[in-house]
Amino acid sequence: VKMLDTSKNHLFKSHWSDIGGMDHIKTELIQTVQWRFEHANYFSKSPIRLVSGILFYGPSGCGKTLLGQTLANECKVNFLQVKGPELLSKYVGSSEQNIRDLFNKARSVAPCMIMFDEFEALVPKRGRDSAGVTDRVVNQLLTELDGVEALGDIFIVAATSRPDLIDLALLRPGRLDKHIYIGFPTKQDLLSILRIWTSKIILADDVHFEEDDFLTKCEMYMGADIKSLIYNAQLAAFDEQIQSSTNTIDMFSKLPQSTKMSIVVCQRH
Ligand code: ATP
Numbered sequence: 001v002k003m004l005d006t007s008k009n010h011l012f013k014s015h016w017s018d019i020g021g022m023d024h025i026k027t028e029l030i031q032t033v034q035w036r037f038e039h040a041n042y043f044s045k046s047p048i049r050l051v052s053g054i055l056f057y058g059p060s061g062c063g064k065t066l067l068g069q070t071l072a073n074e075c076k077v078n079f080l081q082v083k084g085p086e087l088l089s090k091y092v093g094s095s096e097q098n099i100r101d102l103f104n105k106a107r108s109v110a111p112c113m114i115m116f117d118e119f120e121a122l123v124p125k126r127g128r129d130s131a132g133v134t135d136r137v138v139n140q141l142l143t144e145l146d147g148v149e150a151l152g153d154i155f156i157v158a159a160t161s162r163p164d165l166i167d168l169a170l171l172r173p174g175r176l177d178k179h180i181y182i183g184f185p186t187k188q189d190l191l192s193i194l195r196i197w198t199s200k201i202i203l204a205d206d207v208h209f210e211e212d213d214f215l216t217k218c219e220m221y222m223g224a225d226i227k228s229l230i231y232n233a234q235l236a237a238f239d240e241q242i243q244s245s246t247n248t249i250d251m252f253s254k255l256p257q258s259t260k261m262s263i264v265v266c267q268r269h
Contacts, residue, residue, distance in 0.1 A: 014070040019063060020196045020223065021189020025180060029054075029071055032178065033155060037075040037111055044152070051178045052148060053156030055119070055171065057163040058182035061224030064159035067182065068115040071157065078112040080105060084122030088133065095133055096140040103144045103154070111153040119158035120165040138167045145175045184222055187215045193223050197230040204237075 016026050032051050036043045043050060056064040065081075072079035080102065087098040106112040116122060126135045148154045158176055160166060170176055185193060194209045208214060221229070 013073050014066060016070060016074060018196060019066060019070055020191075020193030020226075021185050022063065022067070022182070025067070025182070028180070029067070030074075033071060034075050036152075037077055037155075040111075040153075050152065052174055053145065053158065053176040054178045054180060055163065055166075055176045056157065056159045056180050056182050058161065059184065059222065060161045061222045062182045062184060063223045064182050065115070065117055066223070068113075068157040068159060072113040072115070075111075075113065075155075077155070078106075078109040079115065080109075080112060081115045081117065084116055084118040084120070087122055088137065090133075093136075095137045099137060099140045099144060103147070106154050111155075113155045113157060116156070116158040119160045120162040123167050123170055124165050125167045126169075138170070142169055142175070145170070184220065187219075190215055190218050190221065190226065193226045194218075194230075197227055201230070201234065 016030075019026065033054070036050050056067060058064065069079065069081070082102065087095055087102065089095045089098065102114065106114050122134070123138045123141060124134050126138050129135055145156065148156060156176060158170075163171075163179070171179065191209055198209075218226070218229075
């Protein structure tokens with residue numbers, strides 16, 4: 001089982017300010033998840049029922065994984081991240097053992113958050129797999145989730161672009177009982193995402209993100225598209241500078257940030 005323990009991995013230390021837009025979702029996560037870890041003493045004595053786990057659902061590339069990683073980092077808990085299919089094995093009993101190992105590991109490093117990406121592949125509706133492998137995985141996961149509710153210091157985040165495929169027993173109260181839709185960014189969200197991804201870049205004078213025309217062209221873009229738009233613009237700007245530079249060695253000795261960047265957006269239809 002490949003597990004990513006990001007507690008010592010600086011690449012994944014993202015903060016709320018690294019996520020463009022989604023203001024109401026960030027607030028909801030702070031109140032329902034971050035507070036319970038930050039004020040664990042208060043919540044352990046209070047009668048408030050805590051959320052055991054969250055399901056992020058919505059189109060691919062809109063920031064579900066980024067939200068999970070950021071949530072764990074902001075809650076200052078250990079983070080184990082697995083892709084659903086990675087836990088599945090063709091050997092009898094092995095997939096269930098992988099689930100048990102994962103939760104044992106989480107318990108040993110608690111407080112801990114476990115994030116399942118591509119959750120639908122791990123826990124599809126029962127009764128449809130002739131070999132019964134995924135049915136046993138669902139049952140094992142249900143057992144573990146019920147144990148997690150009692151412990152309180154392990155939190156589950158699952159992400160999927162196909163919530164309709166997930167076995168409904170996992171989505172009941174006490175299990176993954178909060179479901180949050182992560183959809184396409186609004187124009188205002190796009191602006192924040194653009195600002196985040198260009199915060200360390202010098203833009204050409206004619207780049208004005210806030211112009212309605214620019215944002216309209218970016219309609220139907222998601223966070224992942226903005227990231228690749230900026231990456232491609234950086235490469236193009238760098239290439240342009242190489243073409244016009246007489247001294248390539250000198251050019252490479254400059255910091256890439258000194259390259260002024262223009263942005264050309266192709267509208268999506
Ligand atoms: P998938 O379902 O394919 O796993 P996802 O919804 O989990 O996709 P992410 O992997 O979180 O999407 O996002 C893809 C990339 O886009 C990441 O590099 C992420 O940093 C960036 N991104 C997405 N949304 C935002 C956002 N709101 N602000 C900043 N960056 C974003």
